Amino acid sequence: MSESKDKKKDIADNPRKEQECEEEQKRQEGIKVLAPSPYFANQEGVKGGEIKGELVTFAVMSSNKIEGKIYTKHSVLLEELRKYLPEFFVLHNFGARQTKGFGSFTIGAIDGEGWHVDENLPKAFAERQVYLLIGDSGSETIEDDVDEAISKVFDLIQDKHRKIKTKSLREYLGGKTERDLCKSLLNHQKPSDPGSYVFARALLGLTNVYSFRGKGKKKVSIRVKYNRRRSKSQTNTIERFPTPLLYKPISIDGAYKVYIIAQPIPKQMRGAAFDFCAPQMKQVWVRTSKDFKLTTFLSSKDCAQHIKKL
Incomplete structure (x- = not known):
């Protein structure tokens, strides 16, 4: 029996694994590997025009909403998080090459209550020195698929x-x-x-x-x-x-x-x-x-x- 058939049989015999597999497929649905990659820390992987796959880092984008849960017994802490977490995400990126825009997230809602980034940016940026990048045509926005x-x-x-x-x-x-x-x-x-x-x-x-x-x-x-x-x-x-x-x-x-x-x-x-x-x-x-x-x-x-x- 082939390896793929063995895997399918194993999943079919185990309802829990089947559920986990379905959940993983759902998570992957909105995830795309962007090519050509905008992740420009690839000098070693593209030397001399030759692409060395194992050294090239690809950018991955998720169009799905990402849900996070915070558990604590302290109600005061939860209130503080509700108050400051959205602005924290506006002011910070995460992971490698974060200063160049990678790992940028904004919060859409907390406990089902919507947080509208456009309405809250002035408050989030109030005590910071913030500038807006301008394209060569003078445009401040990028619109496309x-x-x-x-x-x-x-x-x-x-x-x-x-x-x-x-x-x-x-x-x-x-x-x-x-x-x-x-x-x-x-x-x-x-x-x-x-x-x-x-x-x-x-x-x-x-x-x-x-x-x-x-x-x-x-x-x-x-x-x-x-x-x-x-x-x-x-x-x-x-x-x-x-x-x-x-x-x-x-x-x-x-x-x-x-x-x-x-x-x-x-x-x-x-x-x-x-x-x-x-x-x-x-x-x-x-x-x-x-x-x-x-x-x-x-x-x-x-x-x-x-x-x-x-």
Whole structure:
């Protein structure tokens, strides 16, 4: 007897398993694997144009309502949860790559009582610095069938975040950045006053490897390492720093809007020094800005074509 027949016979002989199987099928009905995946942490899985299935992470979307139950003997706690939980979901995402919009949920109802996100957003955002992402056409909403809309949402987040943390930030600072310094060194040019450069993009998210184009437009990977001595800090090491921009896609009446919630930049990231190392260039160090104000930057003319303040 084949394996599939064995499985069917086992289910038929066991009513409980049959019920569990039916429940699982219902749960799966509204779940789709989005392809091409908008989950753009797939560098290793798509190197050189070759897709390595075991390394590629797919985005999964559920159109079903997700129900959760909270059990407690404390009625006061339940009241507090009813009061604050909907706003908590508006202000936070969950899981991997949550700052880029993944793991975004909003509550539709508690104990059968509807919670209308569009009516409650002003209250939820009242004490936060919140901005709205704008498409290249100037549109603030994305309307399409669900699959297409979701893909457009994450394409928009990826594109705008890249532009904000590179071109907009360089224009706002108006000075020489780590990009200018590394390009000079990779092209075997001696930069004047290396100490006058600023590590700009680190304050909008730090990783330990950056790519720059050197001679012949070839991309070169440069490792970044925290320099505690030059930072004059008690912080032993800084390896990564998630972006302080939390992208929050929210569906209202079938149309998506992407909100950006600005979060504080840790004190240890201000004025921190980092070494830039690559075999193709001389090692240098660059410091982050001490007095960079995130909300001033986001409200500046340099960001005006990408976002607007609520």
